[in-house]
Amino acid sequence: EVQLVESGGGLVKSGGSLRLSCAASGFTFTNAWISWVRQAPGKGLEWVGRIRSKTDGETTDCAAPVKGRFTISRDDSKSTLYLQMNSLKTEDTAVYYCTREVGYTFDYWGQGTLVTVSS
């Protein structure tokens, strides 16, 4: 069974930093592309960024609103994905989901972790 379990969310002040983790199981993590998607309270879905597999260069792409502030990385030995979030803004408040990305579509999702940025 495919499982993605996010952790690391919480309350942080504007300008602060937070690192989210996503532990994966039930599939070959080393071959997977993984994305982060977020959802502000009561709002729709917003793609945050992705990391490709090692065989595909382990390169990352990030959406414009977070570029230069968020960094995505992975540890294949632990089947874990990370989202390092710096210079956080109140508009970054959201539930953050990690998702397996196949052909730029998201086929499995974690349950999400809430990040709240206070002013």
Added chain:
Amino acid sequence: EIVLTQSPATLSLSPGERATLSCRASQSISNYIAWYQQKPGQAPRLLIYDASNRATGIPARFSGSASGTDFTLTISSLEPEDFAVYYCQQRSNWLALTFGGGTKVEIK
């Protein structure tokens, strides 16, 4: 950025009725559209990819179609568990994946 506009914002229907949800893209995206279902307090679930292909385990009452930049998700006969919010997502611009604003299907 490719903008996806979903309509209507809310659809009020009864179980057993047919639901037709629309998603319009701001430019041509071929058939590169996916549909997701999200229930309160849950993560989204992939229903349809590439406009008309059902994801694994998705019931046949869910179908998708495309016409130019207009995409449709149809639920042929609503089951109680189908009342949820539905989002479309484009993968044509893979550097800037975007979602529509969602359509809520509620019980009439």
